[in-house]
Amino acid sequence: MKVRLGNLNARGQQKGVDAQIRSDLEALARHHAVTDTILLAGDEDMVPAVEAAQAYGVRIHLWGVEPPYGTNQAERLVWESDTVEVLSAEFLRPFFSRAPQPVTVVPPVTAPSPAQVFAGRTAVPKPHVKPGQVAKLGPSRPRVEDVGEHVAQKWILTRGRDNIRDLLPGPILPTVIDTELLIEAEKELGHSLRPYPEARVWLRDGFWARVYREFDLGVGVSSK
Template identity: 85%
Template sequence: MAIPDLTPHPVAAKYAVLVDVGYLYAAAGEVLLGAKERKEYRVAADELIQALKKHAMERIPGELLRVYWYDAARDRVPTVDQRVIAQLPWVKVRLGNLNARGQQKGVDAQIRSDLEALARHHAVSDTVLIAGDEDMVPAVEAAQTFGVRIHLWGVEPPYGTNQAERLVWESDTVEELGADFLRPYFSRATQVVPAAPPSPPSPAQVFAGRTPISPKAPVKQPGQVTKLGPSRPRVEEVGEHVAQKWILTRGRDNIRDLLPGPLLPTVIDTELLIEAEKELGHSLRPYPEARVWLRDGFWARVYREFDLGVGISTK
C-alpha cells in the first residue's frame, strides 16, 4: 500500500501591481527633470508598464493577476495616452476625476477599494503598491488581515522622502525605484512653435503657366460596374467635424498630446474611422484614399485650433 506524500508543497503566489500614476509621474518628473507639472514631460507609459511587470516578476515568484493603473482625467474622459494604455494586455485603467485646478479626486478611494477587495476574495497573496499617501494605510492593514503581503515601491526622492512614514512602516517590504531605472521612460516635452501661416497666393500666381486640360471620362470596360466612392470634400469635412467634437469633449490639453502629428496612434486612428463612418452612414474600408482625406480634414482642424501653419497632405 502506497504511503501518501504528506509533505507540504509550496503554493505559487499570485500578485497584482497597483500603481498610483499621479504619485509615480510626479515623483519621477521631479527627480529626473525637476518638473512640477505633468505637461512638462512625456512618458513612454507602455514601456514603463512592461518594465514594472518585469521588475515584479523578478522579485515575486508566481503569477501576475494584472496591473491596476490609477490615473485621473477631466470628467473621467480618457486622454489619448490613457486610451492606448487601456489596450495593453493585463492592464486595468481606473480613472478618477481631474478638477479645474488639476487636482485628482477619487483616485485614492479606488486604490483602497481594490486593494481590500482583492485581499478579501483571496484573489492575490501579494500586492505591489506604488504609492506614497498615508491614506493608503487603512487599506494596507485590512489587506494584511486577510494574509496578503504588501510590497511598497517608491520613487527615489531628490532629497528627504516622498512617501508617508507610516505607510512605509506598515508595509511588509519596501523598495525604491532609482532614477536610472525610470530615466529611459521620461523625457522633457518639446514645445511646439507655431509656424507663420503662408501668404495666400494671388490668382495670377495660381494660374500662371497653366494650360487648360480637358477632363477625360473614365474608360469603362465591357461588363464593368463602376464603384463610386465618397467625395474628397465631404470626407475632409467629416474629418474636421470629428476633430472639432473631440476638442470640445476631450479638451485642448488632451488633443495637444497628438501634436505635432501627422501620425495618429492606432487606437485613435481606428476611432477616427469609426466616428467618420457613423457621420457618413457607410463604410470607408474599401476606399484607402478616403482614409487619407479623413486624416487630412482631421489635422486641418487641429492645426487651425492651435494656430499651426502646417499644410495637409495632397495624396
Template identity: 65%
Template sequence: MNLPRRHTVLVDVGYLYAASGELVLGTPNRSEFKVDAEPLIHALMQLAAQRLGEDLLRVYWFDAARDRVPTIDQRVIAQMAQVKLRLGNLNMRGQQKGVDAQIRSDLETLARHKAITDAVLVAGDEDMLSAIEAAQSYGVRVHLWGVEPPYGTNQAERLLWESDTVFTLDADTVRPYFTATGRIRTPTPAEVFSGRPAIALPVSQVSVAPEPRPAPSRPIGPALPERVDIIDVGEFVAQKWILARGRDNIGDLLPGPKLPTVIDKELLVEAEKELGISLRQYEKARLWVRDGFWSRVYREFGMSRPHGEGEQR
C-alpha cells in the first residue's frame, strides 16, 4: 500500500546563512548581513511544493542562540504557521552546539512514525549522514538541498552520495533575502555590557551609552501621564532590552522605526506594566512609547533619527 506523499523541510540555518552570505555577499559571518527570514522560509516552502507536491507537514528551522534564549528574529519565526523553531546553544565563540543532534532526532522520528514520505534536508555537514541512512531505512526519500558554492564545495561528499536527490539553490534564489549591514564582527559579551560600540562607525559618531535611567514613578489612578514620562518609559524598556538581549540582537531592529508586530506588542505590554495603565485607547501615548524606545536605541548605536520618518502606527 502506497502512502500519500507528504514532505517536510529541515533547515540547518547555520549552514544556509553562512553559505548564502558567502555566495552573494562574500562573507559567511552572520553579523555582517541581515536576513529577511520570513519570505525566505516561504520561498523554500514554495520550491518544495513545486518539486514534491502541496502536502507539507511543516518546516523545521534549526538555529542556535546563546543559552537558547531566542533572538528577536527567532521569536518572529516561531510565530509562523507550519514552522517549528528548534534552538541549539551558541557558545562564546559563536559556534552552534546541539543543532546537528536535533536535526538527526527529528528526521529519524518522523521517518520511524511514517509521518512523511519525503524529507528535504538543507545542510552540508557529514554528521547528517547517519540521519539520512536511518530515514531511508524506514522508506523515506531524502532530498539534499545545498547553496551554490562560489568555489569548491560546501557540502560533504558522502551526503551527496547517499541522498536520493540533490538540488542546488543558486545566487538568484537566495540573493533577495540577504542584505549587508556594514557590521564587521559580532560584539563580545564585554562590549555588550560595557557600552562600547559594536558597529563600525567614525569616531565622531560614536557615543557611549549612558547609565540606565531609573523607571519613572507610576501614576496614581488611571490618568494618562505626561508625554515626557511616557517617553521615559519607552527609553527605560529599551535599556532593559539592550541589557537583557544584547546590543547585537537589538541592532537587528535597525534602521527602524518600524518594529515587527510581535516585538511591538511586547514593547507596549512592558510600557503598560511600568505605567500601571492600559494604553489601548491612547494612540498618541503608544506613539510616544515607540518614540522613547527608538531614541534610546539610536543613542546606543551613535545614530541620528532618520529624517522624515514617522513612527510606527
C-alpha cells in the first residue's frame, strides 16, 4: 500500500493527489502488476488513466459515494469504467462524524412581542386533508415522466441511436444505466427521487415511452 498525500495550498486544499494516482495506475498496468483496480474517484481527469490501464488489460472497478441527489462522478468516467459500485450513505454514516462548529456569541437583543411579529400578516389556510388521507409529497407523475422522456431524448442525441437500441426490448434497464437515469432526472428536478419509489417507476415509464417512439415500437409501458 502506498499513501499519496499531495500538498496543501494556501486555502488548505489538497492538491496533486489525482496526478499521482493517475501515474500509479498507468505504471502498475504497464508492468502487469495488477489485473483489477478499484478506483474511488469522480473527476473526469481520471478518464485518460482509466483508458490507458484498460489498454493493458486491467479492469477498472469504479466506486463512488451516494450523493444526496444528482451525481458526484463525471458521466464519462462512469461510462468508461468496467463496473460501477455506489457505497450507500447508510453504510458510510457510522464511520464519519461532523467536526464541531465554532459557536458565535451574539449579543442579546430585545425579543419582539407576538403582536409585533404577526402584525400585518394574513393567515394562510392549511391544505385540507380528509381523515385517514396522507398528503402526497414529492414531484407529480406528469413532471417525472416528462423528465424521463427528456433524458431519453438527450441520450439519443448525445450517445447515439445504436447505443440506445442496445437497451431494447426493455423495459428493464441494466443497473448502471438505471442509476444514471435516476441521477440525470434528479439533476433536472433539483431534488432527490430516492424517497419516492413510485416516482422512479414513472421515470422509467417516461424514458421507455420516448425510446419506443424513436424506434416505432408499439410496446406499452407500466402504469404501476
